[in-house]
Amino acid sequence: MREQLENIKIQAEKELVNAQSIQELENIRVRFLGKKGELTSVLRGMGALSPEERPVIGQMANDVRAILEARLDEAARQLASKERQEKLASEVIDISMPGRKRSFGKKHPLTQVIDEIKEIFLGMGYQIAEGPEIELDYYNFEAMNIPKNHPSRDVQDTFYIDDNVVLRTHTSPVQARVMKTQKPPIRVICPGRVYRSDEVDATHSPVFHQIEGLVVDKGVTMGDLVGTLKEFARALLGENTNIRLRPHHFPFTEPSAEVDVSCWGCGGSGCRICKGEGWVEILGAGMVSPKVLRECGINPYEFSGFAFGMGVERIALSRFNIDDMRLLTENDVRFLKQF
């Protein structure tokens, strides 16, 4: 019996090595270790053994079974792994083929610029204020220290509905509304659509967008204005951006400034974007005129403030390198997809 068991082991091991599939392994298992398998039939002859030999042979049979089972499992693992490898090898695809299209739309470049500017100021504690586009002459002009028949009105060619109603020429009327309804501290930005009677061309549009900002509090200084605009310019255009203020005149601020930023195209050495100047004008700003504060019910001896404003189209054009403003309102899908 010893010999028989030994033979079973040798025979089974030999066949194991040659087995090519899980099925073949299973056949081997059934043949040698199954209920009707060879090992079982050998063990059936146990009864003929002496009581001394029985446990010895029994132990031996168990060992053979254990060894064979281990071998079978091992062979099965190897085969499975081989089969997995082959399957993987057969499943190579052309990864250079294009991915399946998912159609996402996009926000208009103007919205993208407005959103970015809003984010910067929200982060600095500003709220977003809005007001009507068809506006009272009073808010658009008079509250902004631009009386009727004043030459300053020439600077902003205005669309009139009637003597008292205009299409707002800037978002400043929103500032007036905010000052009349909120108590300082005030920190708001006023984004919105504005109108001036400019003929349409590559750099002008009678409809465009502005974002103005207003801060009113105790002890607000022009230094705060400079610091705020510098912070803003860096957030919008990069950490290395510098700003430069040039004295200017706006009826609603005093002192007033035009604000240039160092050119993001060339960093200041001169290029096409900055027309060789190294600076690009993007903002108007100043300390809120005491006349405006008084008109809006704020005591200029107690409070001071600053205001600034910028044209969104202008920033969008230079930021995206767009050379014609009309593209923004043409809305060609091939244009809109680019941003």
Added chain:
Amino acid sequence: MKAPLKWLSKYVDINVSPKEFADAMTMSGSKVEGIEKQGEELVKVVVGRIVSLEKHPDADKLQVSKVDVGTETIQIVTGASNISVGDYVPIALDGSSLPGGKKINKGKLRGIESNGMMCSIQELGYTRYDFPDAAEDGIYIVSEEILKEKYADAAKALGKDIREAIGIDDTVVEFEITPNRPDCLSIVGLARESAATLGTAFRKPDIKVNESGGDINEYAKVEIMDADLCPRYAARVIKNVKIGPSPQWMKEFLRAAGVRPINNIVDITNYVMLELGQPMHAFDLDKLEESRIVVRRAREGEIIETLDGNQRKLEAGMLVIADGKKPVAVAGVMGGGNSEICDSTSSILFESASFNGTSVRITAKKLGMRTEASSRFEKGLDVNNVVNALDRAAQLIVELGAGEVAGGIIDCYPGKLEPRVIDLQQDRINALLGTDISRDEMIRILRSVELGVDDKTGRVTVPTFRQDIEEMADLAEEVARFYGYNNIKPTLLPGKEMTRGIKTFKQKMEDRIRETMSALGLYEIYTYSFTSPDIFDKINLPKDSKLRNAVVISNPLGVDYSIMRTTTIPDMLTVLARNYNRRIEEAKLYELSYTYSKDNPRTTQVEGIDESGLPEEIETLTLGMYGKVDFYDIKGVAEGLLAELGITEYEFARETGNPTFHPGRTAVLMIKGEYAGCIGEVHPDVLEKFDISTRVYAGSIEVDKLVASAGHKAQYKPLPKFPAVSRDIAMLVKDEVMVKQIEDVIRKNSGKILEEVSLFDVYKGKQVAEGMKSVAYAITFRAADRTLTDEDVNKAMEKILEGLKNELDAKLRE
């Protein structure tokens, strides 16, 4: 304002290059628009004299000339016919260049050698506007007088650079002057700013008048009737006037400043206006009836022919300068033809006056003639500059030998304007600027722009030419611009109370709308808010439609931009049409913008200011698409958006009566039973008018209605613990039955265990009888507290099928 540097240099030392000067002025608040170097492009063009002229042997239209160019005599072949021997002409030598980059080299013309070119005024880069003495067509013949004035002997001009000879060699700096600084619309004003900017000396013009005797009061009288519109009127009388050309130096200054030289009297008035900022006028004294000037409001219907030759009908209230009988000038705007000086004028009355700016502005606007004078007066000129200017003009009359100045001056100045006095308040200035500028430095700066400061009291006396300086903030600006805006240290609102930078709920919802539109594959567009009244017909609106009642712009850019839109659909269609006609296969677009409803005035009030004159502005989401899309795509966008905004109480109802849309493929969106928008296929009649030959789907939804119902409080529901059971059913129903009806029946009959009803097929065609359609649903059941049995589900299904049969006459398909 164009400032020739030679002129400016009479009153200030400019010790830096033009570029540095321009930069410095810009940084102190006088913004430089550009620097023009006169004659920059003229190279190797000199003065020559024609020595001889002969016919070209082989060409009728050409002449062969010998020209003395100082160092030599050269031969030039020319086609010009306006030249004679002895003429002084501009000669472009061999190797010279002219404006526009034109190069002149020697060569042969019809076989005869030519060593240069004679130039017309246009070839020198100018026109007869600047040089009225130039030939209309031909070579510019330089007058001998000009050369004599410059070189004493004309012959000495030969070979001299033409730029020097005819005075086109200055550098002209052009300033953008803001409306608050009319004082800088003058050479002297700019010289003052330049001196303060550069830290150099400012020299005021030295004005002295040599009077020739007599008494002005014997020649003329002046009376101001309406002092409210004319605070001051001064006059001088010039006798024995000799009208003639101005000297070269004056012409050169005027030309460089962009003003055309005309004759000595006109030139003097222009010169004084440019130099001192005070517009002037010269009347022919003999044409003034009763030798009187009366400053008064016009009488209704009075007519004056102005210097430009137009008859002007005056309105009562417009200020005029009249003589004893009739208006002779529109005050501050333009003189009249009836008192114009001419070659035979022998006595003139010079006017230098101050007029109310607003009145001048309104008059000029009403008469449609904004002039150089009116645009200056309307900004508010210095009333105390009036006599200064008058004397300067008189001084120039004598200097130019243009006449004799009668003794005395008439100066009607009923209420003298005193300079404003304000307190320095250096602490408040520093507090406003965020600076620490010393009191001495502030005083130094203020004095540099001629503000008087009393050291002890700190009282600042503001000269009357600075009407813009009224209070502390204005002084702060003066201090800041010479201290240097860019020397102010940046700070970030230190120690200020925190403010919360968050968006309102509405603003957040607007963001979500845009994000959802992007996720659903739509691109955002921007279109104008004003449009043409034609669009109502284009979208088939009935004549009585409320949408036709639009806000009208009184001064539009044109009829196409003349009304504020009441609907955004036409603009969307225009954009879709543009894309379609550019052969773009598919477009899916949206816009978030406003419409303006005149029928619904604003009801808001701030501090009692009535806003009912303003229309309601309705924020609108507009959708539009064509390509591989149908009604269910645009509906899917709307549903996707509603889901994203957490709006559940809505329904789409069939809309057959909107003339812009297809009667069978349009739905209105009702949120909580209220109209919120409309979507559908655009009517083919409308598409035809927009030149689109494919199906288009469009719609508009009111944003406020979305925002009002948007839910933002998501609440967790436990995930199901027991399995669901799903059954499919297919049925035949009449074509006109809407799936909404079927779903309603299913829901009504399925009890609490219904989880979801999902349509998966609608079929019409061969296998289905005419007038019928097959509709298939997957119905899912689930109970929250147990596993459903077949019996539960069968019972529910039976009820559903019975309901469908009874209510909709549905036939179950096996």
